Amino acid sequence: MPDRETLLKILDLARWAPSGDNTQPWRFEITGADELAVRGFDTRDHILYDFEGHASHLAHGALLETIRVAATGFGLQASWNLRPGSPDTAPVYDVRLRETPRLPVDPLFPYIEKRVVQRRPMRATALTDAQRQALASAPGPDYEVDFFESASERRKVARLLWDNAYIRLTCPEAFEVHREIIEWGARFSKDRIPEQAVGVDPLTARLMKWAMRSWSRVDFLNRYLFGTIPPRVQLDLLPALRCAAHILLRPRGALVNLSDYVNAGVAMQRLWLTATASGLHLQPQMTPVIFRWYAQAGKAMSATPEIGRRVLDVAARFERLSGAPGGSPVAFFCRVGNSSAPVSRSLRRDLGDLLRAPSHD
Numbered sequence: 001m002p003d004r005e006t007l008l009k010i011l012d013l014a015r016w017a018p019s020g021d022n023t024q025p026w027r028f029e030i031t032g033a034d035e036l037a038v039r040g041f042d043t044r045d046h047i048l049y050d051f052e053g054h055a056s057h058l059a060h061g062a063l064l065e066t067i068r069v070a071a072t073g074f075g076l077q078a079s080w081n082l083r084p085g086s087p088d089t090a091p092v093y094d095v096r097l098r099e100t101p102r103l104p105v106d107p108l109f110p111y112i113e114k115r116v117v118q119r120r121p122m123r124a125t126a127l128t129d130a131q132r133q134a135l136a137s138a139p140g141p142d143y144e145v146d147f148f149e150s151a152s153e154r155r156k157v158a159r160l161l162w163d164n165a166y167i168r169l170t171c172p173e174a175f176e177v178h179r180e181i182i183e184w185g186a187r188f189s190k191d192r193i194p195e196q197a198v199g200v201d202p203l204t205a206r207l208m209k210w211a212m213r214s215w216s217r218v219d220f221l222n223r224y225l226f227g228t229i230p231p232r233v234q235l236d237l238l239p240a241l242r243c244a245a246h247i248l249l250r251p252r253g254a255l256v257n258l259s260d261y262v263n264a265g266v267a268m269q270r271l272w273l274t275a276t277a278s279g280l281h282l283q284p285q286m287t288p289v290i291f292r293w294y295a296q297a298g299k300a301m302s303a304t305p306e307i308g309r310r311v312l313d314v315a316a317r318f319e320r321l322s323g324a325p326g327g328s329p330v331a332f333f334c335r336v337g338n339s340s341a342p343v344s345r346s347l348r349r350d351l352g353d354l355l356r357a358p359s360h361d
């Protein structure tokens with residue numbers, strides 16, 4: 001039986017799993033000598049990017065895969081099950097850890113803490129065959145990995161992200177989210193995205209901070225002073241051009257229920273850890289995927305009709321560009337490339353904040 005200290009060490013590593021906007025939608029319980037429960041939640045009620053909780057469900061998968069990888073470092077084989085009857089809004093994952101003689105340490109183990117999002121432009125150095133091969137096989141046989149690498153493909157993605165970003169920056173409902181998730185003036189943040197990791201220069205950051213005190217300031221800047229241009233150039237256009245490749249992760253089966261999204265999160269984390277192990281940095285660029293989820297479900301993202309029209313347009317163009325037409329599922333969209341490590345990053349809540357006494361429901 002593993003001791004409690006070992007379980008705590010595994011959870012301490014697993015905390016480093018990524019989540020949209022660093023929301024960390026999980027709490028942990030140690031439920032037995034070789035058992036953990038992960039209590040998931042989602043942020044759909046106040047974060048519009050968490051469409052039907054899917055982004056949180058991807059993060060749950062990333063966390064569960066990180067627990068599995070971390071456990072191999074302690075000779076433990078982890079397996080998990082979704083607790084029957086737990087609701088999609090509060091799924092409980094029961095994790096068993098079995099001592100397994102001669103269990104090899106997962107080669108991704110050393111990269112759990114090194115994996116980090118890189119939002120700044122990277123070098124456009126092409127992927128090596130070995131890197132492409134490692135990334136293509138990382139998520140396993142249930143997923144296809146599409147690469148968009150040529151200069152012309154990167155330009156097409158850049159154009160799409162440029163228009164996509166206009167929606168992000170002019171949508172009043174998104175403004176509320178951005179206001180909540182950025183920790184201004186910070187280089188590190190335990191529960192949000194620190195200002196310096198957002199990816200804009202210090203002057204633009206100051207302007208954003210000033211503008212974000214009220215929607216009327218943002219709206220004024222956008223309408224009369226080309227306010228969307230500097231963030232769009234720095235956060236979307238340049239990063240989209242300056243990378244080695246854009247990557248689309250496509251499940252071979254449909255994404256229908258909670259488990260499908262959690263499994264896709266496992267695949268996403270394997271891809272991201274493999275990128276790190278291959279010496280690459282990665283940035284998810286999930287908003288076109290999320291806008292497409294809204295469009296496919298026929299749901300409005302905003303009370304502003306103009307935003308709705310633009311969301312449908314971006315979703316349709318994303319389908320054409322990605323070659324994923326006819327509603328075929330897309331789990332994750334990101335870019336990868338070579339760069340030095342970001343100087344600023346999100347940290348995590350302390351393990352003590354994430355641990356709960358076990359409850360028996």
Ligand SMILES: Cc1cc2nc3c(=O)[nH]c(=O)nc-3n(C[C@H](O)[C@H](O)[C@H](O)COP(=O)(O)O)c2cc1C
Binds near residue numbers: 023062
């Ligand atoms: C499902 C999911 C969606 C994400 N979407 C985006 C995104 O669209 N753009 C972005 O810059 N980062 C995105 N991220 C990255 C998170 O913001 C990041 O992982 C989190 O803030 C923790 O930072 P770290 O990865 O550097 O540890 C996403 C992460 C996850 C798991």
